[in-house]
Amino acid sequence: MPHPQPSLPAPAHPDVDSMLSRKFGREVANYFSGSPLNRLGFLRSEHSFLSQALNHPTTSFLLCNELQPLVQSKEAKRIQWVKYDDIKDVVGEDPFAKDEETVLKEFDSEKTSAQLVFLGVEENAKGGLEYQGKNLYKGAPFFAVDVTPRGEGKVKDACTALIKKLEEQGMGFGKGRIMELEAGDAAIYAEARQMLDWNARNPFCAQCGQPTLSVNGGFKRACPPQDVATPASGARKPCATRKGVSNLSFPRTDPTVIMAIVNHAGTHLLLGRSKRFPPAWYSTLAGFAEPAESIEEAVRREVYEEAGVLVGRVVIHSTQPWPYPANLMIGAIGQSVPDGEKIDLGNDPELEDARWCPFDEVREALKIGVSGLGDPAPPEYKGGLRLPPETAIANQLMTSVVNGFVGVEAKM
Structure with a gap:
């Protein structure tokens, strides 16, 4: 049986009227x-x-x-x-x-x-x-x-x-x-x-290779100037991290883009599947942002590399911490350009398949075909498209798009 899905957290101050809301x-x-x-x-x-x-x-x-x-x-x-x-x-x-x-x-x-x-x-x-x-x-x-x-x-x-x-x-x-x-x-x-x-991954200093010490409530690691376990004076070899204000190492978070791509007509959603997915299971495309790259650029690059589709306008939808091991999933919605919608998997063989799915098909799958990656399909599923659960930001992106985030103005 599929695992029962937990409720999602409530947004901050949902009852406060504001211009942005x-x-x-x-x-x-x-x-x-x-x-x-x-x-x-x-x-x-x-x-x-x-x-x-x-x-x-x-x-x-x-x-x-x-x-x-x-x-x-x-x-x-x-x-x-x-x-x-x-x-x-x-x-x-x-x-x-x-x-x-x-x-x-x-x-x-x-x-x-x-x-x-x-x-x-x-x-x-x-x-x-x-x-x-x-x-x-x-x-x-x-x-x-x-x-x-x-x-x-x-x-x-x-x-x-x-x-x-x-x-x-x-x-x-x-x-x-x-x-x-x-x-x-x-x-x-x-x-x-x-x-x-x-x-656990950072027991040694990246600059000098000597053991580090966890400080600041576990949120920094320092390279101490001396070590009681060291013979004689206890002084350790010099390290650049002890100069100025850089006597520390902070935890990292890796930005990752995940995107729901809508066709230019505003009627279909681009979904892909990797070889490790169960049959009929698709999701939105995703990938790591690279150095000196904006989130919008990362969305366009990843979609082109994985599916050959060219993306125009990109907007940020929401984000999701993902502690496996240290990602911030930055959810975006993008729209393809009219002459760039042909799918081509030949650039980067990461995907087994990618296709444009009609909104109605996605809506139906969101009702009866949602499950965790390792879970069986829900009892009401009788075939067709399968999608990630509500706990995945991919689900939230798809739900937003097919339920009105993209309106008639997308067709203009």
Whole structure:
């Protein structure tokens, strides 16, 4: 049976009347967006805040094993949050007890600890932390912890023991791509997964190759000037990242364009399929934006490379965070030029097929032919076109186009 699809996050301030909403319609919020947390990024450098947040009774921790979240059941509809007492042995002593400058000076590359990331606070929670900075900040804190057993020693043993304990209590970690979580949980998991993955991928400095240290609540990695594990003075070899204000590495996000392309007459939608898709399953075209390229240019280039179609006007529709591993899907709607609508798959053999689908066919498929990539077709499906689920931005783009985003003015 197909997995039941979770609801999408609500757009920001949907009930507030505004000039932009009247002109362009309500904002579209895609799956993995709409986090209920205020990230308070400006407090990540304040260790007094992070330390209080770590030890507060309302604090919740999201555990990930091999980047898969701890969930309440096999259906993976809700995250299973844990408390600080559950992860004390994994995290060790309070990593925020000392300020960042001291932590850098006392860096020891031979000491390991589970990766910890501050995700933000839920401001509406009762009894949450109250922290007086330049303003008074309130909320229940949330952290992510990587409990993947790695290497050797106490941390690995603690992670292994914790996972065993959780499994004995009937909990487990999600499998595959997690697309069944409720909207708020999905957005929190997306942040956690991307940040834990980035930290795991960057244990060494890209400039000098020496071990780096996670700082700023898990959102930066620094190349410390010295290492307690180094013989003699502990000083490390010079590194360019320690000059000026560049003593850090920030997490990356890769912009990716995904586009619903309408023919010049405004009657058909360009869809494609790769060899890995199940039979009759099509989607919108997509690809990575390249350096020194605008989003509009990336849309035109990708459509030409993959399908040979020439695109004219391009507008941005909505965006979707995609933590597999670190993409921002930038959804666009474009329209082909009259003499550039012939499909040609000979430029880049990425697609197995591409075709112009009538709007009516797409509308029908959106009603009865929607399913996840690895799921069977829904019971009401009797054949014909199959499309991605509502949790995919491709679905939102197609829905917008065939339900009126493109009107009669497109035919002018």
